[in-house]
Amino acid sequence: MTASELIQKYNVPGPRYTSYPPVPYWNIRQWQVNDWLSLVRKAQHAETDKKLSLYIHLPYCDSLCTFCGCHKHITTNHQVESRYIDAVLKEWQLIAGNLDPESEIEEIHLGGGTPTFFGADELVRLIEGLKQILPFSLQIEMxxxxxxxxxxxxxxxxLHALGFKRISFGIQDYDPLVQKAIHRIQSKEHVLFCHENARKSGYESISHDLVFGLPKQSMEGFRNTVEQTLNLKPDRISLYSYAHVPWVKGTGQRGYDEADLPSADLKRRLYEYAKGVFLQEGYIEIGMDHFALPDDTLALAASQKKLHRNFMGYTTTPNSLLIGLGMSAISDCKLGFAQNEKSVSQYLKRVENNELPITKGHQLSESDLEIRQHILHLMCHFETTFPETTTLDRKKTEEKLAEMVNDGLLTIKDGTIEISETGMPFVRNCCMAFDAYFENDIAARKFSMTI
Ligand SMILES: C[S@@+](CC[C@H](N)C(=O)[O-])C[C@H]1O[C@@H](n2cnc3c(N)ncnc32)[C@H](O)[C@@H]1O
Ligand code: SF4
Incomplete structure (x- = not known):
């Protein structure tokens, strides 16, 4: 089968598996705070290691990029900064008191929205404030x-003086036509300035986010984007497939026409082209969507099969406890998930009322836990093995994968499923064969396309 025929066959709506089960299938509409906290304690108690990761969602952006699928709040009023930082610190205070006294923070990631919407001093206040509440590990990664x-x-x-060693720049695309369509104008000269400035400041890992499948993208324009990116030689490159989800309220994706989007075939060619050039230039493909230079810690972790994935993306720190702070942030204690309020005003209101701002979530069953492991292995190592005593119907799962085997996308031998080089872009389709929720619900939910 040609690459284009494979795309036609396998490009179907499907979850992105930033969590399993995916958010639409979570089973708790409204967590009771005490139930969630006791699940976190139970999960922490079961682990010998009390290290944890913190994800802090900083939702504000000065201007709306019309392709954006993130939880954000657009404003030009920077007065909002200090109230929000106060709330995040208070939220952390409310949670930290319930954690094991041996807990320490091993990883912090500031995401958004736009963390750099906040002034440097507010971000310093945030980090210093967190440190007052629970100690940071000596090996902390920020x-x-x-x-x-x-x-x-x-x-x-x-931020570098505080210990931040990693930075990821949102680039998306350098083509002026695409930038106009997505309402995000940023010159390559300015990106060059920021990138070099970050190098001079001592950042060890600089990452660039690119997106393929954006409106008005063309092969010629994207070639130039890939070339510009390689000129700066970032340590990591995220090559995201544009998730077109205009039905999600407030994503602002209705600013352009469907006709402006590249065809599925062109979209795939954009990906294949970028991937080919990155590999040729010495980058290693890490899990799904990511590339890194061979000496980068992610590449090293991938080669040693030590890569882990959580809501923040691929990471080298496999902590089983991830606490998300801020509007819409998701926490994961291995046995369950909880998500915070998705509107800034509700989030602030509840925290200022001394309440944990959690809403929906999920408590994982035995079989959820096993499926979650398979999906994690597939996403990180492109292979997974059924344990001797499985909670799943192995025969049925293998039958569901038979067509992918016939098409050369994966092999199955003695309970081990291994995705081939050709099959790598179709890893989400392979995960779908394990997903116990999606199979009964294909028509009912809306997901972005797998490719
Ligand atoms: C929170 S933003 C990065 C920081 C900052 N707000 C910015 O835009 O530069 C996270 C990244 O998610 C990716 N992203 C956002 N919306 C997306 C979509 N609809 N499909 C695919 N990737 C998307 C973009 O690459 C973006 O850089
Ligand atoms: S892409 Fe980044 S800056 Fe643009 S709206 Fe989304 S979060 Fe904000």
Whole structure:
């Protein structure tokens, strides 16, 4: 089968598996705070290691990019900053008191929205405040997402002085036509300035986010984007497939026409082209959507099969407890998930009322836990093995994968499923064969396309 025929066959709506089960299938509409906290304690108690990761969602952006699928709040009023930081610190205080006294923070990631919407001093206040509440591990890994248009020299130097070693810049595409369509104008000269400034400030890992499948993208324009990216040689590159989900309220994706989107075939060719050039230039493909230079810690972890994936993406720290702070943030204690309020005003209101702002979530069953492991292995190592005593119907799962075997996308031998080189772009389709919720519900939910 040709690459284009494979795409036609396998490009179907499906979950992205940032969690299993995917958010639409979570079984708790409204967590009772005490139930959630006791699940967290139970999960922490079962682990010998009390290290945890913190994800902090900083939702504000100065301007709306019309392709964006993130939870964000657009405003030009920077007065909002200090109230929000106060709330995050208070939220952490409310949670930290319930954790094991041996707990320490091993990883912090600032995501958004746009962390660099906040002034450098507010971000310093945030980190210093967190440190007062629970100790940081000596090996702490800290990173943040930065919009080139709002990243200042002060951000770079002050955050580096605090211990941030990783930064990821949202680039998306350099083509002026695409930038106009997505309402995000940023010059390559400015990106170059930020990138070099970050290097000079001492950041060890600089990552660039690119998106393929955006409106008005063409092969010629994207070639130039790939070339510009390689000129700067970031340590990591995220090559995201544009998730077109205009039915999700408030994503702002209705600013352009469906006709402006590249065809499925062109979209795939954009990906194949970028991937080919990155590999040729010495990058290693890490899990799904990610590339890294061979000496980058993610690449090393991937080669040693030590890669882990959580809501923040791929990571080298496999902590089983991830606490999400801030509007819409998701926490994961291995046995369950909880998500915070998705509107800034509700989030602030509940925290300022001394309440944990959690809403929906999920408590994982035995079989959820096993499926979650398979999906994690497939996403991180492109292979998974059924345990001797499985909670799943192995025969049925293997039958569901038979067509992918026939098409050369994977092999199955003695209970081990291994995705081939050709099958790598179709890893989500393979995960779907394990998904116990999706199979009964294909028509009812709306997901972005798998490719
Ligand atoms: C929170 S933003 C990064 C920080 C900052 N707000 C910025 O835009 O530069 C996270 C990344 O998610 C990706 N992203 C956002 N919406 C997306 C969509 N609909 N499909 C695929 N990727 C998307 C973009 O690559 C973006 O850089
Ligand atoms: S892409 Fe980044 S800056 Fe643009 S709206 Fe989304 S979160 Fe905000």
């Amino acid at each position: 990173g943040f997402e930065a919009h080139p248009n709002s990243t200042t020299t002060e951000h770079l130097s002050k």
